[in-house]
Amino acid sequence: MCLEAIPPPSPSVTRRGVLAGAAALAGTVAVSGTAAAASSAGAASPAGATSSAGAARGGGTPAGGDLVIRGGTLLDPATGEVTENAVVVIERGTVRAAGREGSVAVPQGAETLDAHGHWVLPGLVDAHIHLSTAAEARDAVRQGATSARSGSTTFYQDIAVRELARHSPALAPRLTAAGVFVTPDLGDTVLADPDLTPLARLKDGVRSAEALRRVVEVNLARGADVIKTRVNERAGLPEQDPLAQVYSYEQLAEIVAAARRRGKGVLCHSYSEQGCHDAVTAGIRSLEHGAFVGERTLREMRRRGTYFTPTLTAIAGLAESTNPILAERGRTYLPVLKRAVLAAHELGVPLAAGTDSSGGTVRPIGREVELMRAAGLSALDAIRTATTGAARLLGVDRTVGRLGRGYAGDAILVPGDPLTDVTLLKRPTRVIRAGVPL
Numbered sequence: 001m002c003l004e005a006i007p008p009p010s011p012s013v014t015r016r017g018v019l020a021g022a023a024a025l026a027g028t029v030a031v032s033g034t035a036a037a038a039s040s041a042g043a044a045s046p047a048g049a050t051s052s053a054g055a056a057r058g059g060g061t062p063a064g065g066d067l068v069i070r071g072g073t074l075l076d077p078a079t080g081e082v083t084e085n086a087v088v089v090i091e092r093g094t095v096r097a098a099g100r101e102g103s104v105a106v107p108q109g110a111e112t113l114d115a116h117g118h119w120v121l122p123g124l125v126d127a128h129i130h131l132s133t134a135a136e137a138r139d140a141v142r143q144g145a146t147s148a149r150s151g152s153t154t155f156y157q158d159i160a161v162r163e164l165a166r167h168s169p170a171l172a173p174r175l176t177a178a179g180v181f182v183t184p185d186l187g188d189t190v191l192a193d194p195d196l197t198p199l200a201r202l203k204d205g206v207r208s209a210e211a212l213r214r215v216v217e218v219n220l221a222r223g224a225d226v227i228k229t230r231v232n233e234r235a236g237l238p239e240q241d242p243l244a245q246v247y248s249y250e251q252l253a254e255i256v257a258a259a260r261r262r263g264k265g266v267l268c269h270s271y272s273e274q275g276c277h278d279a280v281t282a283g284i285r286s287l288e289h290g291a292f293v294g295e296r297t298l299r300e301m302r303r304r305g306t307y308f309t310p311t312l313t314a315i316a317g318l319a320e321s322t323n324p325i326l327a328e329r330g331r332t333y334l335p336v337l338k339r340a341v342l343a344a345h346e347l348g349v350p351l352a353a354g355t356d357s358s359g360g361t362v363r364p365i366g367r368e369v370e371l372m373r374a375a376g377l378s379a380l381d382a383i384r385t386a387t388t389g390a391a392r393l394l395g396v397d398r399t400v401g402r403l404g405r406g407y408a409g410d411a412i413l414v415p416g417d418p419l420t421d422v423t424l425l426k427r428p429t430r431v432i433r434a435g436v437p438l
Contacts, residue, residue: 064093064169064409064434068106072115072413074098077122077387078402080380082419086120090409093169093434098403113437115413118429121383122403123147123410125390126173126365128267128288128309128354132157137164137172139362142438144428146410147391147400149176151267151288151356152228155192156180159223169434174408176394178267179224182206182215182255184246193218207247209254216258227259230269231279235289235318235333238325242271243292245278252282267309271333273297280306286352286393291315291337293344301349307393308344310337312371313363314356342376351377352393353386366425379419386425409435 067090074086087104089097097104123146131137132153140148150158158177165172180189180196184205190196195218199211206215216227231247233240247255252268259266265285270276276293280300286307287293293301293308301308315337318330345351353368365386372382391401399408412428431438 064090065436066091066107066110067409067432067435067437068110068112069115069120069411069413069432070101070106070112072118072120073417074120074403075383075418076402076404077380077384086115088120088403088409088411090432090435093409093436095403095405095407095409097405113430113432118413118415119418119424120403121412121414121418121425122387122401122407123412123431123433124365124369124386124425125149125353125394125400126355126357126368126386127286127307127352127390127393128311128356129362130158130356130358131161131172131175132358133360134161134164134171136357136360136362137161137175140357140365141171141173141433142431143362143364143366144412144425144431145173145365146408146412146431146433147175147394147396148173149226149267149354149390149394150178150228151269151354151358152178152181154180154189156222162225170436170438173433174396174400176225176396177223178226178228179219179222180215182212182219182227182229186215193222195221207251209251212251212254213258216255220259220262220264224264226264226285227255227266228269229255229266231275232269232271234269235271235291235315235329236326238323242329243275245272245275247278249278249282252279252284256283280304288354289315289337289356290340291333293340295343295347298340298344298347298349301344302347305350307350307352307389308341309352309354309393310341311354311356311368312337312341312375313354313368316367316371317363338371338375341372345375345377345381350389350392351385352390354390364426366423366427369422369425373422379422382422383418383425 069088074083085101087101124144126145126148128151129148130151161172162175162177165174190200233244235242256266267286268279268284269288270279271291273292273294276290277297280297286309288309315334318326321327355363355368357363369382369386372385388401391397411432413430414424415429416424418424
């Protein structure tokens with residue numbers, strides 16, 4: 001059967017369709033998500049939630065739930081302050097009070113989660129992740145990434161995931177969406193929006209100033225929060241050379257300028273020393289991967305306030321590949337990248353944790369914290385890369401990254417002191433998303 005020849009929908013209709021679809025998805029899954037949250041809260045667990053009523057009320061609502069986390073040891077990543085026998089009061093998904101038992105008024109009859117024997121931290125932030133399905137979004141949040149920034153998707157799935165999180169926060173991290181990749185070869189991504197399809201006929205791909213602006217503008221029309229581009233080829237494909245440069249300084253500057261006109265920042269996939277330098281001096285907001293970033297570039301990043309998201313987890317994963325080329329690449333790049341991370345930290349370059357999870361496998365953000373620690377950061381500084389540091393990069397540091405009044409009611413519980421053993425963050429005992437225990 002042939003399809004009827006009709007004009008493609010306008011970009012505005014396309015975007016509304018994405019948002020409406022996400023809202024419909026949230027509506028259809030909210031009941032099952034709420035039931036799952038209620039069942040999880042009511043079941044016996046190491047953290048011992050005492051009631052499922054609050055989860056049933058808040059699991060599928062934008063406002064979130066009401067919950068009191070009581071008896072744990074609270075860590076504030078911003079100050080390093082540790083509060084024993086702490087109480088965190090969450091109302092409608094937002095922290096209303098936090099402090100030592102006896103100093104905080106607890107609402108009468110409030111649902112309580114017993115955190116005795118556990119440390120309580122704010123939900124973690126994965127600043128580089130690819131979420132293309134509802135299952136991936138659920139996996140990420142249940143592993144402790146209650147907030148995240150997309151590293152792009154092929155067909156704007158991340159924008160729908162962002163809307164899903166707004167309607168049903170228990171089902172996905174609050175997400176900063178990047179839309180589609182600004183890259184020379186869009187491949188099937190030209191089908192993501194009718195306004196992209198004319199780019200398929202370009203002989204040299206997306207390289208001209210007009211073509212680069214087109215992809216940025218379509219992304220922003222679709223509702224992207226940030227723009228993702230590249231300066232080097234991919235490390236995860238054995239046939240590509242990650243040190244080969246695909247965009248020049250001038251092309252990167254064109255992308256940055258197009259994004260800035262709409263008040264948006266740019267994150268840039270990068271590996272080579274020259275590529276990293278071109279990306280940073282072109283004005284990107286954050287450097288992704290950056291294995292061979294040089295000292296001159298790190299100093300420029302410090303001067304500009306450019307963030308470094310090294311995605312150590314992804315590079316460590318290459319070293320475990322069954323493909324000999326990728327395995328050798330991972331073994332070679334990982335120690336170089338660790339040295340770059342430590343050098344950046346010592347110079348005062350802001351760091352953000354990101355797993356670069358993709359392809360259906362969601363790695364715990366706690367693994368990235370573990371690798372930051374292995375690179376030479378203190379435990380507290382490593383934790384900050386996935387809390388206060390990443391929150392600043394995403395522009396949500398007034399609501400994410402701490403458990404204080406006015407902050408999001410997102411938290412994780414771990415069965416020990418993460419300042420002694422950061423590996424505990426890879427396996428949270430409990431995750432709370434917008435006041436709902438998962």
